[in-house]
Amino acid sequence: MTRLAIPLFPGFMPLDFVGPYDVLRFLPDTEVVFVATEPGPVRGADGGFALEAQATPEDITTCDILLVPGGRGTRDYAARKPLTDWIARIHETTTWTTSVCTGSLLLGAAGILTGLDATTHWNAIPELEAFGAHYTPDRVVRRGKVVTAAGVSSGIDMALTLAGLIEGDEFAKAVQLWIEYDPxxxxxxxxxxxxxxxxxxxxxxxxxxxxxxx
Structure with a gap:
């Protein structure tokens, strides 16, 4: 069983994880769990979208794939510290640690991107580099097991890249066809x-x- 863990926080950007989720859920024997500091509904950007978190950081001590979305809420580092502390811990157990858009800032706050090439939304480059990362203007950047995606929609590209690495190119191509991703x-x-x-x-x-x- 592959566990895909997606942390949620007030002000997350829905498309940051919905696109990748709709790719990675096709991986064989995959369990998806949404994690927040408190279980229950978590509201996304501008409060117009809510998603139910089933688990807290204390409940999830290991995962195979970590997918960190971005959004306005990433900038509240003091409020996000319990989550970034968990991200730092869970990173030690992952096969893949990934982010979309400004989710990279939470990886940076967790100390994961220091000295690494990474990408993020173009409007957050200085913040990313403040965490010691080297901004790279690619849509998807992989350095070892850390895979970062640029702004919002690039999360789909990242997830397809990851699906190809895990299950092979033919599988990833089939998923792309199934979701009819043809921008x-x-x-x-x-x-x-x-x-x-x-x-x-x-x-x-x-x-x-x-x-x-x-």
Missing amino acids: QPPYDTGSVAKAGAELVARTPGLIAGGARRG
Whole structure:
């Protein structure tokens, strides 16, 4: 049995884990457990999405795959310390330790990324490097058993990469086909390199305004 553990915290970004979850759940004999400092519903970004955590860090002492999502809640390091302490402990037991988007900041706070190449959301690069990581502008970065993904949607790429490493390329290709992951976005602005300096500069304000209206 493979145990996939996903920590939750107030302000997590739903797509950070939902995309990878919908890939990794197809791994044979896989148990998925959601972990939070208290069992029960945990609300995601802007409070509009809640997910039930079945276990606390005290309940889960080992796992095979750790998947750490990001979101606004990653920045509250004092409140997240019980979770980052658990991440540091559980990392010693994992076969794979992974993060999506600003989930890498929690890996950094747990001391896992010191001296490692890693990626994160483009708007969190200074914070990542403050933890001693070397930012690498790739969509998925693997260093040993630590696999980090860039912003939000790249978690699907990371999970498919992991599925290929665990079960082989044919299996991962089959999962990609099953979920019909064939991105054809209407705009070609999905990276800093493509978006242009003006849009990059304006995006944090545009997104913050949209979040307030929502």
